[in-house]
Amino acid sequence: MKILAEYWPTCVAGLTVPPVPLESGLQGVATLVVAKEDLAIAFKSGDVPVLGTPRVVALVEEATVAAVAGELSPGSTTVGMRVHLDHVSPTAHGAEVLATAVLERVDGRRLTFAVELTEDGSVVAQGHVIRVLVDTERFLEKTAAPPS
Numbered sequence: 001m002k003i004l005a006e007y008w009p010t011c012v013a014g015l016t017v018p019p020v021p022l023e024s025g026l027q028g029v030a031t032l033v034v035a036k037e038d039l040a041i042a043f044k045s046g047d048v049p050v051l052g053t054p055r056v057v058a059l060v061e062e063a064t065v066a067a068v069a070g071e072l073s074p075g076s077t078t079v080g081m082r083v084h085l086d087h088v089s090p091t092a093h094g095a096e097v098l099a100t101a102v103l104e105r106v107d108g109r110r111l112t113f114a115v116e117l118t119e120d121g122s123v124v125a126q127g128h129v130i131r132v133l134v135d136t137e138r139f140l141e142k143t144a145a146p147p148s
Contacts, residue, residue, distance in 0.1 A: 056125050114128055
């Protein structure tokens with residue numbers, strides 16, 4: 001980890017990206033009406049018919065992406081690095097939920113968002129998501145199969 005820390009924030013896993021002037025305070029939202037495919041049973045993450053935690057994570061990440069939409073340099077994107085989320089209340093099939101994300105901190109290419117999911121103003125989940133700014137093409141090169 002020391003090697004990685006020496007290069008942070010300009011290089012993560014060999015993916016160098018020029019800094020982008022993002023400022024804290026950017027906000028994004030995502031909404032969802034809970035459908036059958038969003039339930040814990042569908043994700044096999046539980047055996048009750050309520051909004052599944054994996055879907056909650058995806059929804060708050062969607063809000064983080066929305067927060068920086070239009071703010072990134074061409075050829076850049078953000079990728080998820082860490083999620084810390086407390087899912088504190090069940091949500092029934094058919095309910096509408098709202099995910100919000102606020103960019104709290106910019107540390108080089110590391111973006112820290114405060115996230116929250118609510119139903120009718122009541123907290124369903126809250127926490128933080130960290131995303132990292134990467135060069136899209138270089139990042140995708142890392143997924144290529146090694147030569148045989």
